[in-house]
Amino acid sequence: MSRARQRITNAVESRGYKVKELTWEPIYNAGEMSGLAGGWDLILDRPFLERTFPGDDMGALSVEELLANIDYWLQPSDPCDCDREHSAMTAAGLINDPQKPTHDPACQFHIKYQLRWWAK
Numbered sequence: 013m014s015r016a017r018q019r020i021t022n023a024v025e026s027r028g029y030k031v032k033e034l035t036w037e038p039i040y041n042a043g044e045m046s047g048l049a050g051g052w053d054l055i056l057d058r059p060f061l062e063r064t065f066p067g068d069d070m071g072a073l074s075v076e077e078l079l080a081n082i083d084y085w086l087q088p089s090d091p092c093d094c095d096r097e098h099s100a101m102t103a104a105g106l107i108n109d110p111q112k113p114t115h116d117p118a119c120q121f122h123i124k125y126q127l128r129w130w131a132k
């Protein structure tokens with residue numbers, strides 16, 4: 013298993029889900045109205061969204077983006093003190109862009125990733 017697949021699998025399993033299918037295809041231009049397509053496609057063992065079909069899938073163009081989606085959408089079952097709603101405003105005034113993972117490094121649910129547009 014590649015390092016990327018291992019990171020994704022570990023993140024999914026840290027939230028109590030399992031990877032049913034994980035594929036990657038080269039990124040391509042899907043045309044006007046669609047933009048970039050391809051990248052990672054993840055299917056989980058069960059839905060994580062209510063009233064949505066299938067509700068068990070997520071995709072991303074990079075590993076870091078997929079880890080961010082897993083971090084945000086797969087809610088841990090136990091409570092913690094982290095800001096799960098990403099409600100903090102950044103210095104730039106952006107809402108819902110916390111510039112850090114949802115869970116702090118000290119939290120048991122922390123997933124390590126760094127989105128490209130975050131300040132270093």
Ligand SMILES: [Zn+2]
Nearest residue numbers: 092094115119
């Ligand atoms: Zn936490």
